[in-house]
Amino acid sequence: MKLNIALLPGDGIGPEVVEQAVKVVDAVAVKFGHQVNWTFGLTGAAAIDEVGDPYPESTHEICMAADAVLFGAIGHPRYDNDPKAPVRPEQGLLKMRKKLGLFANVRPTFTFPSLIDNSPLKRERIEGTDLIILRELTGGIYFGERGRKDGGETAFDTCTYTRDEVRRLAKLGFEMAMNRRKKLCCVDKANVLESSRLWRETVQDMEREFPEVTVSYEFVDAVAMRLVQWPSSYDVLITENLFGDILTDEASVISGSMGLMPSASIGIHTSLFEPIHGSYPQAAGKDIANPLATVLSAAMMFEDAFGLKKEAALIRDVVNQSLAEGLVTEDLAGNNKAYKTSEVGDWLAAQVS
Amino acid sequence: MKLNIALLPGDGIGPEVVEQAVKVVDAVAVKFGHQVNWTFGLTGAAAIDEVGDPYPESTHEICMAADAVLFGAIGHPRYDNDPKAPVRPEQGLLKMRKKLGLFANVRPTFTFPSLIDNSPLKRERIEGTDLIILRELTGGIYFGERGRKDGGETAFDTCTYTRDEVRRLAKLGFEMAMNRRKKLCCVDKANVLESSRLWRETVQDMEREFPEVTVSYEFVDAVAMRLVQWPSSYDVLITENLFGDILTDEASVISGSMGLMPSASIGIHTSLFEPIHGSYPQAAGKDIANPLATVLSAAMMFEDAFGLKKEAALIRDVVNQSLAEGLVTEDLAGNNKAYKTSEVGDWLAAQVS
Ligand SMILES: CC(C)[C@H](C(=O)O)[C@@H](O)C(=O)O
Ligand SMILES: CC(C)[C@H](C(=O)O)[C@@H](O)C(=O)O
Numbered sequence: 001m002k003l004n005i006a007l008l009p010g011d012g013i014g015p016e017v018v019e020q021a022v023k024v025v026d027a028v029a030v031k032f033g034h035q036v037n038w039t040f041g042l043t044g045a046a047a048i049d050e051v052g053d054p055y056p057e058s059t060h061e062i063c064m065a066a067d068a069v070l071f072g073a074i075g076h077p078r079y080d081n082d083p084k085a086p087v088r089p090e091q092g093l094l095k096m097r098k099k100l101g102l103f104a105n106v107r108p109t110f111t112f113p114s115l116i117d118n119s120p121l122k123r124e125r126i127e128g129t130d131l132i133i134l135r136e137l138t139g140g141i142y143f144g145e146r147g148r149k150d151g152g153e154t155a156f157d158t159c160t161y162t163r164d165e166v167r168r169l170a171k172l173g174f175e176m177a178m179n180r181r182k183k184l185c186c187v188d189k190a191n192v193l194e195s196s197r198l199w200r201e202t203v204q205d206m207e208r209e210f211p212e213v214t215v216s217y218e219f220v221d222a223v224a225m226r227l228v229q230w231p232s233s234y235d236v237l238i239t240e241n242l243f244g245d246i247l248t249d250e251a252s253v254i255s256g257s258m259g260l261m262p263s264a265s266i267g268i269h270t271s272l273f274e275p276i277h278g279s280y281p282q283a284a285g286k287d288i289a290n291p292l293a294t295v296l297s298a299a300m301m302f303e304d305a306f307g308l309k310k311e312a313a314l315i316r317d318v319v320n321q322s323l324a325e326g327l328v329t330e331d332l333a334g335n336n337k338a339y340k341t342s343e344v345g346d347w348l349a350a351q352v353s
Numbered sequence: 354m355k356l357n358i359a360l361l362p363g364d365g366i367g368p369e370v371v372e373q374a375v376k377v378v379d380a381v382a383v384k385f386g387h388q389v390n391w392t393f394g395l396t397g398a399a400a401i402d403e404v405g406d407p408y409p410e411s412t413h414e415i416c417m418a419a420d421a422v423l424f425g426a427i428g429h430p431r432y433d434n435d436p437k438a439p440v441r442p443e444q445g446l447l448k449m450r451k452k453l454g455l456f457a458n459v460r461p462t463f464t465f466p467s468l469i470d471n472s473p474l475k476r477e478r479i480e481g482t483d484l485i486i487l488r489e490l491t492g493g494i495y496f497g498e499r500g501r502k503d504g505g506e507t508a509f510d511t512c513t514y515t516r517d518e519v520r521r522l523a524k525l526g527f528e529m530a531m532n533r534r535k536k537l538c539c540v541d542k543a544n545v546l547e548s549s550r551l552w553r554e555t556v557q558d559m560e561r562e563f564p565e566v567t568v569s570y571e572f573v574d575a576v577a578m579r580l581v582q583w584p585s586s587y588d589v590l591i592t593e594n595l596f597g598d599i600l601t602d603e604a605s606v607i608s609g610s611m612g613l614m615p616s617a618s619i620g621i622h623t624s625l626f627e628p629i630h631g632s633y634p635q636a637a638g639k640d641i642a643n644p645l646a647t648v649l650s651a652a653m654m655f656e657d658a659f660g661l662k663k664e665a666a667l668i669r670d671v672v673n674q675s676l677a678e679g680l681v682t683e684d685l686a687g688n689n690k691a692y693k694t695s696e697v698g699d700w701l702a703a704q705v706s
Contacts, residue, residue, distance in 0.1 A: 120478045146547040155551035160509040194499040198508035221602040249574040
């Protein structure tokens with residue numbers, strides 16, 4: 001099979017971790033007889049520096065022509081304490097999501113038995129946790145009208161949703177639930193927000209199309225509590241953009257394996273795969289960052305973008321091996337020897353072969 | 354001193370827990386020579402049933418005439434799965450906040466050494482946690498314009514803030530920080546929202562008025578993570594209404610003492626004190642609910658509304674005694690004898706005397 005992949009390393013540790021995923025993907029391709037065609041694209045602070053745009057048109061064309069996008073991270077501390085900077089790396093992220101129509105961000109949270117004690121939560125609370133948060137990614141208050149009034153003294157943002165946007169995301173949620181434990185939780189704030197009432201109504205109307213799925217409706221504040229109390233009680237959660245931003249990050253710490261969590265963003269034109277850890281600038285260029293989340297994102301890519309399940313399974317196997325044999329970076333090494341980012345990548349690629 | 358207190362028991366377990374707080378307040382008043390004047394007001398589902406309005410004008414007048422309001426809880430399962438019900442108990446809550454000008458919700462999170470092992474988090478993560486979340490309560494997307502367009506197919510909500518609203522809340526936050534560990538965290542989403550940029554700007558401008566306070570600016574998604582990872586690193590957090598709704602609930606589970614957490618809402622016309630646990634309808638009328646959060650809310654009332662610190666300290670002392678001696682309701686009793694709500698109230702009142 002021909003795999004056309006756009007490669008967007010981005011900022012911070014992005015380039016280093018993406019490089020390891022490339023090694024692993026190439027090794028898998030050789031083993032299974034696929035042909036990978038990587039096309040590099042500039043994004044983030046790196047792209048601002050070179051061409052003044054965090055998501056340049058040339059990068060967009062590369063993504064549109066690809067079957068899947070493998071993405072590192074975006075963000076640079078230079079921009080962090082300057083809310084008024086004219087161009088910010090994050091704008092590239094939002095532009096990319098919108099222009100590629102990446103309407104659904106898929107964030108699994110699961111535990112690795114060998115890492116469970118890294119969690120801030122007690123073992124008995126998180127054992128068995130295996131949930132997916134499906135976050136709407138191209139609507140809501142992220143993309144609504146915003147601005148100032150009264151000479152700058154008043155600021156406003158608008159959250160807007162259409163029934164079709166809700167349906168599109170919810171449909172994916174129902175379908176995922178059907179392939180899993182058949183439980184769907186619609187997270188909203190329908191006791192206050194009109195947009196949430198539209199979400200709840202729309203999902204209620206869809207229940208009859210998926211009679212086997214048990215649907216619950218929970219307020220976002222209650223879910224923020226229950227995710228910490230009993231994460232294992234959830235299966236698939238669907239929610240709007242801003243709630244999803246907050247809840248996916250909250251959920252990412254419960255498993256104790258944040259450095260390993262992959263994600264996918266499913267789009268109209270293509271789909272994108274990225275580690276959830278962000279650009280982590282403190283570690284950039286040191287060859288110490290953990291590449292496993294990116295490697296596992298590549299596994300999601302094989303499965304979700306190309307339907308290649310065996311390839312995905314093999315990647316997950318070698319990642320589990322690296323954990324079992326302690327072939328890991330310093331964040332996971334404890335008192336044992338810590339390997340470099342590049343050493344972990346080389347080892348994984350060698351194991352694949 | 355004359356203490357004019359409006360008493361709003363509300364729904365669910367509200368009436369039972371409030372009754373115990375009344376006993377304790379009355380005992381404290383006798384001991385210290387104060388005169389309490391309680392005036393009862395209808396709210397919530399109970400008020401809908403009787404007069405068709407969850408916050409009737411008569412109740413509002415009672416609150417306006419009082420020096421402080423002691424509140425139980427609002428909410429009834431009858432309304433929970435019907436987002437389209439014409440009148441909902443929660444509307445009473447929002448109306449009350451707006452009409453009383455309760456612009457700041459103060460939510461402390463602290464640990465009780467004897468309860469720390471109830472937390473879903475590991476002991477070493479939460480020991481020493483003592484933070485306050487200050488949530489803006491009468492602005493933002495809760496009170497902005499909202500509605501439908503396109504024949505109901507599109508829904509929108511508007512988040513609006515003025516600089517004065519931000520300043521008013523932030524000032525309280527800076528002042529609280531000055532009385533504590535002098536650390537303030539402004540929680541926003543300034544990388545996306547214009548209203549958040551107004552928050553950040555306004556707080557940045559205020560820094561020079563409080564040079565001793567160390568201010569940090571963190572994104573709401575990052576705070577949702579860090580609250581679970583290292584809650585003890587925070588002192589005072591300030592944030593807008595919706596972020597505050599989510600984060601206060603998340604924070605309430607970390608101490609392991611959710612049933613004990615009090616809160617205050619500071620207003621223009623008066624201030625209101627309430628337990629954070631809500632109406633908990635499953636336990637209503639059974640004399641099993643834990644009254645300690647309401648009793649501790651009464652302690653906050655003595656201190657914050659009346660400036661009576663000794664009275665507040667005495668209430669906290671007897672609460673600690675009840676925990677130490679196991680005079681507690683079933684939620685805290687473990688394998689020991691569980692006392693009734695009313696028995697705990699009687700015991701606390703007797704200890705005070
Ligand atoms: C950087 C920021 C704009 C972005 C978001 O809020 O969507 C990030 O937090 C994320 O979740 O990917
Ligand atoms: C009941 C609801 C409207 C309310 C809110 O969102 O403010 C509640 O969750 C709270 O935090 O007091």
